[in-house]
Amino acid sequence: MLVVWQISTAVGLVEVSFSSDPVRIAKAEVALFSSGEIFPALGATGYELLWGLGITFILGIPIGLVLGRSKLLHDLTEPMVNILYSVPYVMFLPIIIFWFGIDNTSRVIIIVWAGILPLIINITAGVRNLDGDYSRVATVFCTPRLKFFYAVALPATLPYILAGVRLAVGRALVGAIVAELFLASQGLGYYVQNQTSNFNMDNAMAGIVILAVVALVLNWGVRLIERRFTHWAGAL
Amino acid sequence: MPSVPERPVIPVSDVCLDARNLRLGHRGRRTGAFSLACENLDLQIRDEEFVVIVGPSGCGKTTFLEAVAGLVPVAAGDLELAGKPIKGPGPERSLVFQHASLYPWRTVLANVLFGPQMLGKLTDEVRARAVRLLEIVGLASVADKYPHELSGGMKQRVNLARALATDPTLLLLDEPFGALDAQTRENLQDELLRIWQADSVSTKKTAMFVTHDVNEAVLLADRVIVFSPSPAHVALEVVIDAPRPREAAWRRSAEFLAYGDKILEALHQQQDDSVPEAPADPEGSVINHDNGVTTGNAERTAASGETSNGNNGAVGTVHLGATAP
Numbered sequence: 001m002l003v004v005w006q007i008s009t010a011v012g013l014v015e016v017s018f019s020s021d022p023v024r025i026a027k028a029e030v031a032l033f034s035s036g037e038i039f040p041a042l043g044a045t046g047y048e049l050l051w052g053l054g055i056t057f058i059l060g061i062p063i064g065l066v067l068g069r070s071k072l073l074h075d076l077t078e079p080m081v082n083i084l085y086s087v088p089y090v091m092f093l094p095i096i097i098f099w100f101g102i103d104n105t106s107r108v109i110i111i112v113w114a115g116i117l118p119l120i121i122n123i124t125a126g127v128r129n130l131d132g133d134y135s136r137v138a139t140v141f142c143t144p145r146l147k148f149f150y151a152v153a154l155p156a157t158l159p160y161i162l163a164g165v166r167l168a169v170g171r172a173l174v175g176a177i178v179a180e181l182f183l184a185s186q187g188l189g190y191y192v193q194n195q196t197s198n199f200n201m202d203n204a205m206a207g208i209v210i211l212a213v214v215a216l217v218l219n220w221g222v223r224l225i226e227r228r229f230t231h232w233a234g235a236l
Numbered sequence: 237m238p239s240v241p242e243r244p245v246i247p248v249s250d251v252c253l254d255a256r257n258l259r260l261g262h263r264g265r266r267t268g269a270f271s272l273a274c275e276n277l278d279l280q281i282r283d284e285e286f287v288v289i290v291g292p293s294g295c296g297k298t299t300f301l302e303a304v305a306g307l308v309p310v311a312a313g314d315l316e317l318a319g320k321p322i323k324g325p326g327p328e329r330s331l332v333f334q335h336a337s338l339y340p341w342r343t344v345l346a347n348v349l350f351g352p353q354m355l356g357k358l359t360d361e362v363r364a365r366a367v368r369l370l371e372i373v374g375l376a377s378v379a380d381k382y383p384h385e386l387s388g389g390m391k392q393r394v395n396l397a398r399a400l401a402t403d404p405t406l407l408l409l410d411e412p413f414g415a416l417d418a419q420t421r422e423n424l425q426d427e428l429l430r431i432w433q434a435d436s437v438s439t440k441k442t443a444m445f446v447t448h449d450v451n452e453a454v455l456l457a458d459r460v461i462v463f464s465p466s467p468a469h470v471a472l473e474v475v476i477d478a479p480r481p482r483e484a485a486w487r488r489s490a491e492f493l494a495y496g497d498k499i500l501e502a503l504h505q506q507q508d509d510s511v512p513e514a515p516a517d518p519e520g521s522v523i524n525h526d527n528g529v530t531t532g533n534a535e536r537t538a539a540s541g542e543t544s545n546g547n548n549g550a551v552g553t554v555h556l557g558a559t560a561p
Contacts, residue, residue: 133337140305140331141402143354151354155341232340232382 020201028206038210044186045214048104049176052111056168059112060119061161065153067120068127085117089175093182107179107187114175115168122167126160127153159233162226169218177211188214252318252406252442253281253304259312260296260303261467270311273299275467277313281442286432288445288453290499291463292507297446300468301410304444305331317406327355330404332412336391338383344394345370345379351402362401369397372431389420396428409445413452425455426484432456433481450503454495455487462502472502 002022008014009021020028032038067074067081089110100106130153138152180189188211195204258277261270273296281287291297302308303315306325315322317329330351338347348366352358370376373393383391392412399407413421432443447453453460454476462472476495478486486492 131337133333133335134339136307137333137337137339137350138354139307140325140329141351141354142325142327147354151350152339155339158341230341232384 020205024202025205025209028202029209032203032206038191038207040186041188041191041207042210044184044190045176045180045188048107048111048179048187049172051104051108052172052176053115053169055108055112056115056119056172057165060116060164060168061123063116064120064123064161064164065127065157068124068130068157069153074124074128081117081120084113085121089113090178093178097183102183106183107176110179111172111175114178115172118167118171119164122164123157123161126157126164129160130156159226159230162222162230166219166222166226169222170215173211173215173218250282251280252283252285253279253444254316254319255279255300255314256316257313258300258303258310258315260299260308261311262299262308272467274303274469276469279461279470281444283442284440286443286445286456286458287461288447288457288459289461289463290447290450290453290503291468292465292503293448295463295465296468297463298410300463301331301408301444301446304406305329305408307331327357327402328405330399330402330407332392332395332399332407332409334411334414336383336388336395338391338394338398340383343380343382344375344386347383347394348397348401351398355402357402365403366397366401369400370394372434373397373427388416389424392416392424393427396431400431405441407441407443409443411447414448421452422484425452429456429482450496450499451487451492453499454492455482460495460499462499462506464506471506472499474499 005014005019006022009019067077092113093110096106096109100109134152134156135148138148143152176187177189180187181193184190188207192204192207192211195201195207255277258274258279259272260274260277261272263270277300279300289297289300299308303310304317304322306322306329310322317326338344339350342350345366348370349358349363352362352366367376367379370379373396375390375393375397378386378390383394386394395412399409413424416424445453445456457476460474460476461470462474463469464471474495478491
C-alpha cells in the first residue's frame with residue numbers, strides 16, 4: 001500500500017503537496033526528531049496521558065469491581081453509567097472548557113471520561129460473570145473475605161480487567177487528541193492540526209505516524225501484561 | 237418365624253454424621269420462593285464408613301450433600317457432625333465437586349494447596365503431604381502444569397487430591413465421575429477404591445458419595461442409601477456385605493449384580509409411586525418393613541438382618557451375604 005502511495009505521487013496521479021508520500025514523511029520524521037521540534041509536543045501529550053490513564057485505572061478498576069460485586073450499587077448506578085457511556089463526551093467539551101478552563105485539567109478530565117467508562121463496564125461484566133463454582137470452592141475451604149478477594153476474585157477477573165484496560169487506553173488516546181484539537185497550545189494532536197492548517201502535509205503526516213506508534217506501543221504493552229498474567233485464560 | 241425387626245443401633249460415639257427430621261431447600265434467586273429438596277430426612281453415618289447415596293435426578297441428594305458441606309442452610313430439623321450442629325463449612329469437611337472447578341491461574345500443586353492455604357495451615361508438612369497426594373493420584377509429573385493443560389480425568393484427580401489435602405474427617409463427593417467418559421470413570425472408581433482402602437488415607441475418615449450410577453454405588457459403598465424423589469427422604473438402605481479390600485473383579489460377581497438389581501428395583505418403584513413395595517425375593521432376602529432375612533455372613537454386628545420401620549413409607553435394610561447358600 002505504501003508502494004502504491006509512493007508511486008502515485010511520483011507519477012503525478014496524486015498531488016504531493018496535498019497528500020505527502022512515504023519518503024517525504026520519513027524525511028520529515030528524521031528532521032523532527034533531530035531538531036527536537038517534536039519533543040515538547042510529545043512530552044505534553046505524554047504528560048496528560050500519564051495523568052489521564054493513571055486516574056482512569058486508579059478510579060476505574062475498584063469502581064468496576066465494586067459495581068460487579070454489589071447488585072444494589074450496580075442497579076443504582078446503571079442508568080448513570082449508560083448515559084455517560086452512550087452520550088458522546090465531545091458534546092460536553094464547551095461546558096468543560098467553561099467550567100475548568102483551557103488547561104491541562106480539562107484535557108485530563110476529557111481523557112478520563114473517554115477511558116473510564118469502557119473500563120468500568122468491562123470489569124463489572126467480568127465480575128458478574130465470574131464462575132459460581134469458584135466461590136463455592138472457596139466457601140467449602142472456609143476462605144476468609146479478604147483472602148477470597150486477592151486469591152480468587154482478583155485473578156479470576158484479571159482477564160476482564162486487562163481487556164477493559166486495552167479498551168480504555170485506546171479510547172483515552174482518542175480523548176487526548178480530541179482534547180488537544182479543541183483546547184490546547186501544545187501536544188501532538190495540536191501539532192498535527194497546526195501543521196495541517198499551514199499546509200505542511202509532510203509534518204502533519206509525520207505527526208500522525210508518531211501518534212500511531214504511540215498507540216501501538218501502549219497496546220503492545222498491555223498485551224505483554226496480558227500474556228504474562230493471564231496466559232491461562234485462553235481455553236476456558 | 238422372623239424376629240421383630242429393629243433398626244440397627246449405632247453407638248453414639250461412633251456416629252459421624254447425624255440427620256434427624258431434616259428439611260432442606262433452596263431459595264430461588266429470581267422469585268425468592270423456597271423450593272423444598274429434602275423433608276423428614278433421617279440418616280446416620282458411622283465413623284470410617286463409606287456411604288453412597290443414590291436417587292432419581294433432582295431428588296435432593298446433592299442439596300443434602302451441600303448442606304453437610306455447609307453450603308446450604310438447614311431449614312428445619314437437626315444436622316450434626318460428631319454431635320455438633322453444622323452451621324457452615326469447616327476444615328474437617330471437604331467436597332469433591334462434580335466439575336473439577338480448579339483455579340486456572342494456579343498450577344496443579346498450587347490448586348491442591350488451596351485448602352490448607354485458605355485455612356492458614358500451609359506448613360512444610362502439609363506441602364509434603366500435598367506432593368504425596370499427587371503421587372498417589374498419579375499426577376506427580378504434572379505438578380507444575382496449569383489446569384488448561386490437563387484432561388478431564390486428570391482434573392478430577394487433582395480435584396480429589398485437593399479435597400484430601402486438608403486431611404478432612406468427612407470426605408464428600410458429588411458425582412465426581414459423572415462428567416467423564418466411561419473408561420476414565422472406571423479407572424477413577426478403581427483408583428478411589430484403592431486410595432480409600434490404603435491405610436494412610438482412610439484411617440479415621442468417613443465418606444459420603446452421591447451418584448446416579450447404581451453400579452458405582454455397589455462398587456464403592458459399605459452402605460447404599462436410596463433417596464425418594466423430591467422432596468427426598470430415605471427410602472431404602474442396603475448394606476453391601478462384600479469384604480474389603482475390594483478389587484475390580486468385584487464388579488462382575490453375582491452378588492454385585494444382585495445388589496445392583498435390588499437397588500434399581502427400589503429406584504424404579506420410587507419413580508412409579510411414592511410408597512415403595514418391595515417384592516418377595518425367591519433367594520430368601522425380603523425387603524419390606526415387616527420382616528427381613530439375612531443370608532450368609534454378616535460381618536458387622538450392627539448389620540444382622542434387621543429391617544426397620546420408616547417414617548414415611550417403607551424403609552427396609554437389605555443384606556445379601558458374601559457367599560450365597
